[in-house]
Amino acid sequence: MRISHKSRFTTLVGAAALVAASLTMVPAHAAATGPLCDGKVPVQTCGGTTADGAPYAMQVPANFNGTVLLYSHGYRPNVAVPVGIPGYGGYTVANTPETAPGQSDKNMSPTTTLLTQGYALMGSGFSRQGWNIDAALATNVELIDTFKKKFTTTKHVVAWGQSLGGIITQALAEKYPTLIDAAAPLCMADNVNAELTMAGDFLWGFKVLFNPAIKGGNYSAGTAGYVEAMTDLKLFFTTLAEVQAGITQVDPTKSWPSTSSATGKALAAAGVPVRSALLLLGLMSGVSTQSPSFDSVAGPDGALKTTFPLAVSPALAVLENGANAGALAILAISDVEAQAGGAVFDNTKTDYSARVADSSVIFNAALSGNTAITAMLGALSPANPGAPRAVGNPDAIAKMNALTQTTGKINVPSIYMVGVSDPITPAGATQRIVDKYAEQYAAAKAAAAKASYNGGTYVAPKSKVLAIWSVTPKTWTKFDAAGLPIAQAKTPGTGHCTFTTANYLTVSKFLVDAASSGSINWDAAGRRAVRASKGLLVDPNFHAPLLKYYGE
């Protein structure tokens, strides 16, 4: 069995195709320049930089219909990753603009389709990478103004983006509602604290059990900190490979990595298999138990038909998803620490037992029963000196929380789309916004009802939110003739931002329609479009589990 550590996240950060070939690149950190347009027909491409030096691109068809879509790309590390580091080695920082989703995967279909339909596209590579919402907002605000001045027939501006670009889009809609007519945050990241809590919890547990040599945060300033983070990245992936090898080991005592801590070795000696420990880390941090290759449902024909999904598959899913979580933790924590001036991950008050109270029942067998669960939670408790908690720097945490946060306030029609088992940007992050809007909508309805009491006519407010869930197939794990699982990619509803061209175009249709009407057009045609797009669900009764650490 091979599990690729390269996920879509990897692809995103390493992508170089984009629209670069057709753009006139402008050096970063120059004063505002452009837009310089090539004047080509049927699509002219314009490039330039905003005042903060962020390169941007505009693609405007000759049949421009007056609506421009502003795209914000996802997370890219803000440091180069040396060759030789598994998974990410060879990545270099680039500010290459992306003007539409799909480009980072070399899928130009959404781009060409929208341009053919007469829509203009634009996007920036931003002035800095890493966690860059504040910088991206400034760039986007300027870019909108630049576009409107250059193309004066512009009638509507809509914004969309995915992953970190999703929360950038949400923040833009919240802070600058007059600049855009509709928004579509896709596979939207949560606020920085929530994202780093998820990733940080996973990495902390991984370090405590599997390899205490991992620093896991509180990196030094400057070059020393960079070296520490890159060392962590290498240690994480090499240890993960050992964990992977141990998952199918029959003897629990031999399943743990050679780098395991004394705490980990004690669990191994007690008969707790490494697969159970890895699964517990996933459950306590919120890493999904369904991944592109593993559905936690199917088993191979024969003796393992039930045992595999019951005891093994959830751990393999966490392994596949956890590769992303651990890497994100190292890269994003080191970046945000540099921005905030100190350690930002703090789990001194985290109650991991409470986190897994429900899920430990559901996955009891895969966790090897209550005795093993109690042992593992004891090992991760503050009472165990072998599992020291991470202590954050209060000033740094305050600075981190001062970075732009989203509140869930909906000002413009907003269309959301996310995979129900997205490992990096959990569906719960989108559900948080949907829930917030439910309160806002209820208040709007109450206000409308109140206004009608004095003889007026009650006019129900139109909904401004449409949540589209990318759902998984019923079952998808496949096995070869020997009964071994086959690695898969792009399983709908799993992986990070796993969307099809049809999915993107469905969202874009709702987006531009909403820009014209000022509300969501959820009618028969809309329902047909969602059905035709395959793998999507719009159901007000669907409720994605919220991230476990809300309210802690």
Place this chain on the structure above:
Amino acid sequence: MKSLHRRKLISASAILAVTALTATAVPANAFSPKSEVGVSQTEIKLGITLPMTGVASPGYNKVPAAMKAYFDYVNANGGVNGRKVTLVVKDDGYVPTQAVAKTNELILKDRVLALVAPLGTANNKAVAASVNPGSRGVPVLFVNTGFSGFADSKKFPTTYPILPSYVMEAKIMAEYIKDNFAGKTIGLLYQDDDFGTDALAGFKSAGVKFAATVGYASGSQSATTGPGWITKLKAANCDVVILFGVSSATAVALGTAAAMKYAPQWILGSVGGDATTIKAAGVPAGVLYNAVGASFLPATTDATDEYVSLFSGIYAKAVPGSAFDNNVLLGMNTAFVTVQALKAAGANPTRKSLLDAIAAKGSTFASAGLLPLNYSATSHVGYNGYWFGKYSPTGDLKPVGGTYTLYTTDSGTGAVVKSTYKRPAMPAKGLPN
């Protein structure tokens, strides 16, 4: 969803009220209320999830056929207010994530009125957490697990257990041990999840001290793990060993012990004590001989019992050649209670009226149980006690001394006492009015 339905109903009522004032001669059926999910003019659709395949399936996979046999019997005799009852069966393999997926299918795709007899503690907990039938108003009736927590009507508002809780069973078992095996060295094999946790709580409450306890993770029971269990129990010189797991785990323990020449006094929990299943796993009936078992239903070989007599006849016709055992009796009895709940829910049952009917009338439902059902507006507790028996040379569980001595208690700290409950007579032909 529930509130949406309510709004629709309220709106419909308001329209009806207004129309009634102005309309003259309108056919009555023009005002028929919109039928509930899973209820048509001719059919009431129910759904069940349980292991039909996999390591935990033996024995339990007979439950759906048993339930269908009784439903078909009712259908052949006029159905429930003219509607036939159908049961959609989904195999969850005893895998919680699969139970979630299958339950979603039952609710969203098959559109059943209610879930009936879904099996397994972990599976039902997974469904409660992920599918959330409680907040969606979907009835989860007569769940096939004795986990005491499911009687918490605040946490699981639409769930009604039917089995006595595992806490009750352990407390009553402790009483039996005190009366019959005082001074003996006791060992315990248990499933190391909430199923077993409930049992441990009951034994602890009753003050039972174990010389050895062996927990096994659900699904791990096999010829590989069995020797480790028995070695530990044997090393502790246990004279009496309680097997508090599923039937396949019981079979592994008994079969392995026989091979290792270890023959303590066995006490089998009700969940894993089905002789047919144990024998089917290759354990000779002689190994079961004289083992102690518990049940709240009559012995399946008790030909004098009117329910056993009726149900075994129905089952023999419906599933020829299949043994009438505890799982069959449980399934048919559950179906029998379900039919009463459906009838009590009114001419046009809804999810709400079904739940209301159980709360209002559930304690009066007839059943094969030798102890009462304890449903009320404030209680979701099903049966609340057991009788003990011993397995015959052919592997049939029969009451000690030939008569049922019934013990009852609660899931808390209440004492274990002998029950004075007298089961009411069965409705004529086993067809509830």
